[in-house]
Amino acid sequence: MHQDSSAVTDEDDPFAAFDLAVGVGKVQNPYPHFAQMREQAAVHRVALRAREAVIGGAAKGGSPDAELYGYTVVRYPEALGVLRDDATFSSAGYQASMGVMLGHSIVSMDRPEHTHYRGLIQQAFSRGAMHRWESELVREIVDRLLDPIVEAGGGDIVKAVTFPLPMQVIGGMFGLPDADLNSFHREAIAMVNMGHDWDRALQGSRWLHDYFLQLIQQRRAEPGGGDIISVLIAAEEDGQRLDDEEIIAFLRNMLPAAADTTYRATSNLLQGLLRRPEQLEALRTDRSLIPKAIEEGLRWESPITAIARTATRDVEVGGTDIPAGSMVTVSIGAANHDQERWGPTAEDLDIRRPSMAHLSFANGPHVCLGIQLARMESRVFLERVLDRMPRLRMDPDVDPARSEISGLVFRSPAELRVVFG
Ligand code: HEM
Known part of the structure; x- marks a missing residue:
């Protein structure tokens, strides 16, 4: 499968907008604060703030307290409990925020609707499908993105590779024609960047709606393809299928879910390894450590540190009473560094740490649908970097502050300037 890599032109560089949103040089490290919170209480x-109430979906018309106060869960056992108890902690609050942009998709559905739609959609994400995408698509994209930086002997690997990679993979999985990729990437990135420019994101969302609608109609006319859109059209459960709007909602949902997260995850892990050359070298000599390294990178620096739920009834968690209608934030970042679970070295990256489940992909019924895809993309990226960039290291002429991982909810380094050889 071939994709045109010249998709992004300089005057319309989507990374520039991301750069702004990430904030080059602006270092925010919430982890010391998370540690203090964990020490004081589980919840x-x-x-x-008004914006958080909207984003998290604190219920209007619930208890008056629920519009003014929310609850943040910071210890691992309580965070896991909230994510697993979807009857008490609803995901419907996302509808008023992300839902405006994405449509009604599984991330904002509760049972039984959620079970039905997730069943239909996950047919496109089988293990077999992932093997096929790896050999037919992902390896080729990773190599094509790495080519210029390998030829140049180094450069900013975030801008050149980790940022464009997941969006290009999605374009390939959707089976988009080469001629459309430029516009698709521009509008998709505008929508994913909703935290930075809401109006522009809405424009992108509308563009994508019309574009996907036209593609779905084409694929319905010529069924049987192996791309995600064709698989979703054909997906069936209990005699039911997805209609056009349901498919569009999922396709739009996939853009922030799959692109923003995976880009930050691969960047964070590589940053951690570059700053710990001994661990990078261990990976080079023992490739069987790669899956562990990927999970540890996700635990250590989760690309998203918080997700939201709404309490459907009065409930007590970890000794704290939460009234019905309250927004409940599950601090994935805080829970992933819980020393009761990971011991005194929980704050640091250690790829040899004994494997233990983390919450970066959430847990319970809404556990990330793209786990296999995210792990596969990260693995192929790491393998090819190790194959093609011997003695990879940070560019010693660049201020290390520029590669600091920053952000409160979405975290990643704004750039990673590397040299090798
Ligand atoms: C390292 C990369 C990724 C991370 C850290 C991540 C993280 C998450 C998290 C935390 C959730 C739960 C959200 C919530 O319930 O509030 C989630 C859900 C989801 N993710 Fe991922 N994700 C990643 C990659 C992907 C990819 C590649 C896809 C591609 C299909 C994807 C698709 C989804 C979908 C569709 C959901 C909604 C599932 C549901 O509500 O049942 N994610 N992800």
Whole structure:
């Protein structure tokens, strides 16, 4: 499968917008604060800013308290409990925020609707399908993105590879024609960047709606393809299929779910390894450590540190009473560094750490649908970097502050300037 890599032109560089949103040089490290919170209590009552109440979906018409205060869960066992108890902690609050942009998709559905649609959609993400995408698509894209930086002897691997990679993979999985990729990437990135420019994101969302609708109609006319859109059209459960709007909602949902997260995850892990050359060298000599390294990277620096739920009834968690209608934030970042689970070295990256489940892909019924795809992309990226960039290291002429991982909810380094050889 071939994709045109010249998709992004300089005057319309989508990375520039991301750069702005990430904030080059602006280092925010929430982990010391998370540690303090964990020490004090499993669950904290926090005053909500208006924006958070909207984003998290605190219920209007619930208890008056629920519009002013939210609850943040910071210890691992309680965070896991909230994510598993979807009857008490609803995902419907996302509809009023992300839902405006994405449509009604599985991330904002509760049972039984969620079970039905997830069953239909996950048919496109089987293990067999992932093997095929790896050999037919992902390896080729990784290599094509690496080519210029390998030829140049180094460069900013975030801008050149980790940022464009997941979006190009999605374009390939959707089976988009080469001629459309430029516009698709531009509009998709505008929509994913909703935290930075909401109006532009809405424009992107509308463009994608119309574009996907036209593609779905074409594929319905010529069924039987192996791309994600064709698989979703054909997916069937209990005699039911997805209609056009349901497919569009999922395709749009996949863009932030799959691109933003995977780009940050691969960047974070590589940053951690570059700053710990001994661990990078261990990976080089023992490739069987790669899957462990990927999970540890996700635990250590989760690309998303928080997700939201809404309490459907009065409930007590970890000794704190939470009234019905309250927004409940599950701090994945805080829970993933819980020393009760990972011991005194929980704050650091250690790829040899004994494997233990983390919460970066969430847990329970809404556990990430793209786990296999995310792991596969990260693995192929690491394998090819190790194959093609011997003695990889940070560019010693660049201020290390520029590669600091930053951000409160979405975290990644703004750039990683590397040299090798
Ligand atoms: C390292 C990369 C990724 C991370 C850290 C990640 C993380 C997450 C998290 C935390 C959730 C739960 C959200 C919530 O319930 O509030 C989620 C859900 C989801 N993810 Fe991922 N994700 C990643 C990659 C992907 C990829 C590649 C896809 C591609 C299909 C994907 C598709 C989804 C979907 C569709 C959901 C909604 C599942 C549901 O609500 O049942 N994710 N992801």
